[in-house]
Amino acid sequence: MSLPVFSARAAAERVYIDITQPGFVKLPIAVPDFKMQGSGELALAHRMAEVIGADLDFSGYxxxxxxxxxxxxPQQMGVLPSEIRFDTWKAIGAEFLVRGLYEARGASLNVEFRLFDVISQKMLVGKAYEAGVADAVSVAHRIANEIIAALTGEAGIFDTRIAFVQAEGDAKEIYVMDLDGRNPTPITRDGSTALSPAWSPDGTQLAFVSYLEGQPKIFVADVFSGARRALSGYPGINITPAWHPKGGRLAATLSKDGNPDIFLLDAQGSIVQKLLGGWAIEVSPSWSPDGSKLAYVSNETGNPHIYMLDVASGNKRRLTYEGKYNTSPAWSPKGDWIAFSGMAGGTHNIFIIRPDGSDLRALTHGEGSNESPTWSPDGRLIAFSSTREGTSAIWVTGVHGEGTRRLTRLGGAQSQPSWSPRRNR
Structure with a gap:
């Protein structure tokens, strides 16, 4: 794990990128290989710069x-402000420069980085980290986060991960990966069917549905130790878990009373209250960021549509009226949008809509079947599953439908992504 050992930031800070504006111009930035000090692994010089560059490109900024x-x-140029030849970088069109230095001694790694404004010829951020050589990529992700924070005023997301369902033969397992698709790691290895991964608000646990014991039950796994426990195994189905934003409780669909209804469960799986009930099927709860409302799917009008529940009053209302099959609502971290998958033109597409039911927008347009949207913690990106290149894979797009790219290139099929929160520092 990386540990910051010094930090410097320019006194006169300003936001260089207004992330609220969809038409901002991308900033030209240079990320040369890090400079190696002493002896060590020269490959790290390129690896760390490569990861930072890929992160910054991924951000869309x-x-x-x-x-x-x-x-x-990169191995001959300096790293200190007095050593930077700003005119050289300005000549190739760079407005910002990332300069790094590292020293590897055995398993230990010391890293310094500085972010420069080439135009004003000043350093914006400088930090150093002590870590292990094995954590070099993690340090690079943290540096990218620092750059994003310095230029947008908002924390980066490059230390977040995405959980998803990986189909392996007849089995479906829960995996997690870095947000760019690297380092896919299994959470389950049951040879059964596991579905619907959902991150806890602190990013340490994943709730998921498993058919390992026959009927669908909800389990919770510790992401770091792999330890798991059964949370909900009531008679009938136990599906679509969704953690409350303040943690400790989950909404889930149970059919213990005969009909699939949405219940609120505590951390031990005991029922706190029935949130939604009746003759209709209610599934796929998604909490508003403040936990006061719940988006969900109901077929009470015949076809599945997105509805909203005010938890305190119990009042509910329908949000979607277009299309005949709308599912998988996902509330944005800032509360300004709800993403969902809707049938349009004979295939599933990703849409966003305001919580008041206005401003419906399509983000995909029939490029295969697109389902299960999930938001990045900064509310700028949406990951989803898509069959646009054949077998289902995890893709990501901007909130305005821009910069769509594929994340997973594994064997089998990947579906039902769930984006983690930022890690606690």
Whole structure:
């Protein structure tokens, strides 16, 4: 784990990118290889710069410049403000420069990085980290987060992960991966069917549905130790868990009374209250960021549509009226949108809609079947599953439908993504 050992930030801070504006111009940034100090692994010089560059490109804020056009050797140029030749970087169109230095001694790693404004010729951020060589990629992700925070005023998301369902033969397992698709790691290895992963608010646990014991039950797994426990195994189905934003409680669909209704469960799986009941089927709860409301799916009008429940009053109302099959609501972290999957033109597409039911927008347009949207913690990106290139894979797009890209390239099929919260520092 990386540990910051010094931190410096320019006194006169300002926001360089207004992330509320969809038409902002991407900032040209140069990320040369880190400079190696002493002896060590020279491969780390390129690896850390590569990860940072990929993160910044992934964010959609930056135009990361091609290193082939750099005029200086990364191993010969300096790293201190007095050593930077700003005119050289300005000449190739860079407005910002990331400069890094590292020293690897055995399993230990010391890393420094500085972010420079090339135009004003000043350092914006400088930090150093002590970590293990094995944590070099994690340090690079943290540096990318620092750059995002310095230029947008909002924390980065590059230390977050995405859970998903991985189909392996007849089995479906829960996996987690880095937000860019790297390092896929299994959480379950049961050879059964596991579905609907849902992150706890602190990012340490995953609730999921498993058919390992026959009927669908809800389990909770510790992401770091792998330890798991059964949470809900009432008679009938126990499906679609959703953690309350303040943690400790979950909403889930149970059919213990004969009809699939949504209940509130405590951390031990005991029922706190029935949130939604009646003759209709209610599934797929999604909490508003403040926990006061719940978006969900109901077929009370015949076809599945998105509804909203005010938890305190019990009042509910229908949100979607277009289309005949709307499912998988996901409330944005800022509470300003609800994403969902809807049938349009004979296939599933990703839509967003305001919580008051206005401003319906399509983010995908019939490129395969697109389902199960999940939001990044900053509310700018949506991951989803799509069959646009054949077998289902996890893709990501911007909230305005821009920059769509594929994340997973594993064997089998990947579906039902769930984006983690930011890690606690």
């Amino acid at each position: 930056f135009k990361v410049l091609d290193p082939a056009g750099f005029l200086e050797s």
